[in-house]
Amino acid sequence: MPSQQPLKPAVLDVFCGAGGMSLGFQRAGCKILGGIDHNPHAVTTHHQNFPKCKLKLEATDIRTLEDLPSLNLQPREVDILIGGPPCQVFSRVGLGKMKHDLKWDIEKDHRNFLYKEYVRFVDYYQPFFFVMENVDNLANKKELLSTILDELAACGYKVEYEVLDSSKFGVPQRRRRIFLIGVRSDLLWEPIFPKPSGQKAFSVGDAISDLPELKPIILSLKSKSRGPRQKDCDLLYRGEPESIYQQKMRRHNGDRVRNHLCRAHNDKDLEIFKTLKQGGKYRDLPEEMMRYRVDIFDDKYHRLYWDKPSWTLTAHMRKDCLAYIHPLQTRSISVREAARIQSFPDNFVFQAPMTRMFELIGNSVPPLLAEAVAKPIVKLIRRYYSQKVTRQNDTVRSKVS
Structure with missing residues (x-):
């Protein structure tokens, strides 16, 4: 670690997305070395919000990074490795959709094995800690989870995991995710997880009530356009x-x-928005307004509660935001409202087309949850460097005397 900042742990973010995990660790007192991702919109957004990174790669498929020394980051220069390998093949929603695709072969899907790239980075950089995030359903896939844990442990780490709910860490959203935390075996530490705040969860209203009101944007059913460009x-x-x-x-x-932009909707959707009460779903609509099978599209429409946390935001918001209808206004939530619900601060600006902004937000680790995970880890590493500096100073003084 650079000597000029001995108390600021250095972090590399692999599969960084827009930078939710990076931001959380930065807010906990870390220096972000860089982020690696294949999504150009994610990389552009990460570069915009973390302009001082040492490593600034363009959008890159991590599997092509065979020569890790070429990144000019030395082993042990990275104090903490963080990241979340893509989770489609681990998630309930993703598996449900892909099982209906007759051409899909779960055994050959490369997304099943991207975690191995994360393991490769852990093995090369040998950080003090690593933090790997994924969907909570991974905890139910005991054989796969055991394999991942064993491969990480084989790199020389003590590894443990917990499923954390973001609403218990200051995020106005009930979002359960699994965190795998490892600490290098030569250290005397153990993997450490944050404790819930114990405070009442923030609600959607707590998150967005101060944002400007937006009028619904009407998309004609006769038009093939996706709506007026905002x-x-x-x-x-x-x-x-x-x-x-x-x-x-x-x-x-x-x-x-x-980034306070919302999607356009046709007049039938807007009529449904008006009909649904807070918390209401598609199944709650009058029969004459139903256009889809209730057993399949139960939550195609879902209106958020004002005085409760949101349910989990997903990348599907890129397709539509019908499952995230504003509690009080006749429209779906805006990009900035989604960012607020995900705990991105307002000075974090997304650089992408509107639909891709929604995707970036839905795929992100809530920064406040990442910050809570980072704090106890950062505390240990700071203590380590502080004690190291003290020992060096004592050695110098003893030689002088």
């Missing part, structure tokens, strides 16, 4: 922050809101 303009907040959560989200951002 310009990402700076908008003013509705007023002062109305919750502690909003104060946190607006810190260092001034008085303007970016």
Whole structure:
């Protein structure tokens, strides 16, 4: 680790996405060395929000990075390796969709094996800690999970896992994810996980009530267009922050809101939005308004509660946001509202087309959850470097005397 910043752990983010995990670790006191991802929109967004990274790769398939020394990051220079290999083949939703694809072969799908690339990075860089995140359903796949744990342990690590709910760590969203944490075996530490805050979970209203009201954008059913293209303009907040959560989200951002864009919907969808009560789903609609089978499309439409946390945001928001209808307004949630629900602060700006912004947010680790995971790890590493500096100073003094 660079001597000029001995108390700031260095972090490399593999499968970084937009940078939710990077941001959480940065806020916990780390220096982000760089992020690696194959998605060009994710990489552009990561570069925009972490401009001082030492490593700035273009969008890259990690499988092509065979020569790790060429990245100019030395083994042991990385204090913490973080990341979340793609999870489609581990998730309930992803598996459900792919099983209906007759051409899909689960045994040959390369996404089944991308975790091995993460293992390769752990083995090469030998960080003090690594943190790997994935969907909670991985905990139910005992054979696969055991294989992953064994491969990580074989790199010289003590590894444990826990499933964490983001709503218990200050995020206004009930999102369960598995975290695998490993610590190098030559150290006297054990894998350490954060403890829930114990406070009442923030609600959707706590998260977004200060954001400007948006009018619904109507898309004609006769038109093949995806709707009018919106310009990402700076908008003013509705007023002062109305919750502690909003104060946190607006810190260092001034008085303007970016990425506050919402999708266009046809008039039939907007009529359904008006009909559904908070918490209402497709099955709750009058029969004459139903256009799909209830047994298959039970939650195709779902209106958020104002006074409760959101349910899990997913990358499917790229396709539509019908499962995330605004609790009070006749529209689906905006990009900035989704970012707030995912705990991205307002000064974190997404650089992508609107639909891809939704995808980046849905795939992200909530920064506040990542920060909670990072804090106890950072505390241990800081103590290690502090004690190392003390020992070096004592050695110097003893030689002088």
